[in-house]
Amino acid sequence: MPSVLRTLYACLALFLSSVTLFLSAWIVVPAPTLALLPLGVATPELSPWLIGFNAIACLLASLGMRRSWLQRLAVLLGLVGLGLSMLPLLQLPLASQRNNDELQANFGASYEQVSQQLDRQAAQSTKGDLERPRSQPFILQQVFTGIPASPVRYDPNIPFAKPDGVQLSIDIYRPPQVGRYPALVVIYGGAWRGGSPLANAVFSRYMAARGYTVFAIDYRHAPQHPFPAQLEDVRTALAFVREHATEYEADGDRMALLGRSAGGHLAMLAAYQSDALPIRAVVSYYGPFNLTAGYADPPEPDPIDVRAALRAFLGGTPTEKPALYRQASPATYVSRLLPPTLLVHGRRDHLVEVKFAQGMYQRLRSVGSPVALLELPWAEHSFDEVFQGLGSQVTLYYVERFLAWALR
Template structure:
């Protein structure tokens, strides 16, 4: 019986080490399809957990495996997993330094001095806290209103989710636009982020829009503009200040946020935040990423109605980079270096175009992050992004 237990434990340790390595490997391996993209997105964000899992499997191989060859194999597999996870963990300090320097370049060396003390006190005190990765990022109490109808274009009901601070007051309006390749998603997305921001002094409006391919561009932009007008007209009902409005979007939502903010007839917008948003649809079609798990060209065809050869003008007018002029709202661009849906090079191009046009812009790049890294709210990348996003918003509202 004792020998049988040792055999079972040995194989269990080996299985654990291979499982840990398999999950950890997606920190460095590009995902070839949407199924594996979930692992590529999540693995870097839970790297502290994976590091501990690989370390545990390494310890098991010493204490539970007596067969030398099996022990050696398990140790090698566990060590490889540890090294892969360490690639993220050891780069956190240098990435934070780079992000802090980027904020100072974009907003000024003394930008933190312009943030009110009360606002600073509510923010995350550190860019990365290991305990937050393990136990989550705490949010205070909020008020939540669901299913607020703001429009019925073509008979499609479009609704808003509103998150408010616990106390009655008048707060900046943070308009959040979800991603989903312009084809899917709901205002319920990123609920943790919305609750967090509301508990820290924002009235958060998570808005909806019609989806492709049934509704093609510019239907989505029309819906965002309709939502902005609704929010401005009903701001007092939801304790929001229409003169202190900020747009924040993710992926397709970031694309719509930039388009809406950069229009010549846009309402007053204090700032716009783009998390991994497409900026140049023409180049995105002509030069898709490799690997291309989402099939970029097919997504763009469904959104615009056809290829860039068929609709060159439509691709141009749907690209935020073509709307860059002087005196646009301050823009924060956050991208992952390993993004295989919207490559970081597009974020850099947008930053350069904004900078050259004398607009205030900040470009933050997270070396290990994939697309939708902030889906794991307490993950490594989102902690860094949230830390700087909070400060960018507070700075924008103080000017």
């Protein structure tokens, strides 16, 4: 190969290795800005793809009998990227086992029986009217092919309220067969300032295909509508679900709330304050717990400016509105036996740090409330936006079993 071509080839190899290393670095480097946060979220979840890209970069860089220093540098960068991209897969088996032990220890023999029943259903060779549950916490192939979608019945934009002239609606997902199913109310995130019921629609379809009537609800947004507008809207939506349960084939006596981020916060508030509605379980994906503590101790780096989000939500600082911050914090209501709670959190979360989830977990345990905390060592905030990713697959497996235990 002529020297000019060898140099061009080496430069190309170095470029490819640099790109794959840059992407792999976000598995361990926290995103400093909102614009870079998607890299911090997606790269750990799609790390098997990066393993392949880094391996290809190393292979291309190592080709040739006479390797230049550029090629040797490209090989080195590729190997570093390969090592970084392997970290989530190396962490996954121990994390999955730890989470399995956590649920069995905290929810007892009845949970273990339900889990074993779902495992038997997953192993069946024929399908019934409903899709079988996941057979294992993680399936490598699905990172590349996606989690198979199943047909469900979908009713979008069902209006349920119009407070302050803001039209609020519900998207409803039902199993393909007519029946009567547990109700799962899903609340989206967005720092209380944005979002829609369309968020995480693939998850809602997934759960409907496995035997739930899923209600993806809307609420008003800050700062135009500060707290408690959001909680009022969630309560109005729950009353609508209760009133129309029969119409939408839902069992109003078997209802669970599930939310992400701000939605997880609202799910906990609604579940912990409600004695009138039979909330049987609550699932919070990386939701805030103690807003006063979160304001006093923001993450570093802080890609969304947590303090600004809280000021917009509550109309001031904890010093200015201490009572409102207490009223808006789920931790405030942990003084009695509460519905079973599943907390889902990434240890690399730089919006709501995992230490707050650990504190909430201990607080719930101290009053005897059934609770488990699923921790994912590699995961950032909103990790399950990548539906086929490592974290989403693992949590789907355990959320399925938790809800089946709590509702069936």
